[in-house]
Amino acid sequence: MRATLMYGAGDVRVENVPDSVIKQPTDALVRVTSSCICGSDLHPYHSMSRDSGPARMGHEFIGIVEDTGSEVSTVRKGDLVVAPFAISCGTCVFCREGLYTSCLHGGFWDNEPLEGGQAEAVRVPFADGTLVKLNVAEDSVLMPSLLTLSDVFGTGYHAAVQGGVNERTSVSVIGDGAVGLLAVLSAKRLGAEQIILMGRHPARTDLGREFGATDVVAERGEEGITKVRELTGGHGTHVVLEAVGHMPAYEQAFGIVRPGGTISRVGVPQYEDAPIGFGSLFGGNITLTGGPAPVRAYIEELMPDILNGTIEPGKVFDTTTDLDGVPEGYQAMDERKSLKVLIRP
Numbered sequence: 473m474r475a476t477l478m479y480g481a482g483d484v485r486v487e488n489v490p491d492s493v494i495k496q497p498t499d500a501l502v503r504v505t506s507s508c509i510c511g512s513d514l515h516p517y518h519s520m521s522r523d524s525g526p527a528r529m530g531h532e533f534i535g536i537v538e539d540t541g542s543e544v545s546t547v548r549k550g551d552l553v554v555a556p557f558a559i560s561c562g563t564c565v566f567c568r569e570g571l572y573t574s575c576l577h578g579g580f581w582d583n584e585p586l587e588g589g590q591a592e593a594v595r596v597p598f599a600d601g602t603l604v605k606l607n608v609a610e611d612s613v614l615m616p617s618l619l620t621l622s623d624v625f626g627t628g629y630h631a632a633v634q635g636g637v638n639e640r641t642s643v644s645v646i647g648d649g650a651v652g653l654l655a656v657l658s659a660k661r662l663g664a665e666q667i668i669l670m671g672r673h674p675a676r677t678d679l680g681r682e683f684g685a686t687d688v689v690a691e692r693g694e695e696g697i698t699k700v701r702e703l704t705g706g707h708g709t710h711v712v713l714e715a716v717g718h719m720p721a722y723e724q725a726f727g728i729v730r731p732g733g734t735i736s737r738v739g740v741p742q743y744e745d746a747p748i749g750f751g752s753l754f755g756g757n758i759t760l761t762g763g764p765a766p767v768r769a770y771i772e773e774l775m776p777d778i779l780n781g782t783i784e785p786g787k788v789f790d791t792t793t794d795l796d797g798v799p800e801g802y803q804a805m806d807e808r809k810s811l812k813v814l815i816r817p
């Protein structure tokens with residue numbers, strides 16, 4: 473079968489690899505029908521050393537169950553399923569609390585070196601705890617939106633939930649990538665009245681307005697902080713959703729959060745050390761939260777609004793390709809020519 477491999481920074485190839493097969497009684501074998509490239513795939517695309525490659529890529533996919541191990545009971549051959557970006561057993565103490573990303577037995581797709589979603593097929597461990605059945609046809613026009621449940625929509629929603637967004641909060645969103653835009657949609661869904669989107673790519677911020685942003689701030693750094701403060705009576709917003717992961721975005725976040733407010737981060741931090749002292753968090757009684765989103769916990773909650781057409785998170789996909797086009801897809805996303813690339817293997 474064919475699959476995407478990253479050999480090192482900037483070097484993505486589609487090659488023949490051994491077929492994925494069932495190995496454990498709790499596995500399912502899924503033939504991938506839709507997959508995509510994630511903003512977080514761009515981090516290794518920038519920095520991965522050749523010594524750690526080649527790595528199988530992709531952690532967001534929808535597909536048809538082709539086979540199941542003897543202990544799998546919730547999905548069967550022929551089912552259309554969506555896979556979250558984390559594997560979870562569904563039964564351990566953290567899964568029962570809904571914190572699927574801390575599952576004691578599962579993990580991230582990176583920990584499965586022979587599997588990846590940007591491929592023709594995937595062996596899915598803990599199929600009962602990981603996969604969610606989709607009751608739509610394989611060729612449904614809803615597929616791009618349903619695919620966002622595997623990561624970017626659930627991640628944007630997690631940011632808003634962790635940040636405590638409700639109808640009494642004002643919200644800033646830092647980042648106009650797919651997660652940032654879907655954090656806007658999520659803040660809108662949770663009732664926020666003012667949603668300020670910080671981003672400077674007009675095609676993206678236009679979609680952000682469609683998703684519910686009331687204001688767009690293109691400026692960054694001190695200028696951006698001043699703009700947000702002007703829009704909020706000088707105080708900043710109750711909640712800041714940070715969907716980038718780089719230090720300047722974090723600095724932006726504590727610059728625009730209101731005293732007593734919350735910074736919720738879902739952009740994977742590319743730093744370990746960051747300010748938390750009097751001038752950043754402590755002085756204003758600021759709460760810092762966020763982390764990898766347990767998207768498995770949100771799929772059933774978010775799916776009905778997609779199925780009934782209330783929301784269309786799949787609008788974040790602006791490019792579609794087959795497997796052969798995946799290397800160019802990475803390049804297009806890296807150069808900001810594509811917002812998010814949908815793959816139909």
Ligand SMILES: [Zn+2]
Pocket residue numbers: 510511512531532557623624
């Ligand atoms: Zn992702």
Ligand SMILES: [Zn+2]
Pocket residue numbers: 560561562563564565566567574575576577578
């Ligand atoms: Zn678990």
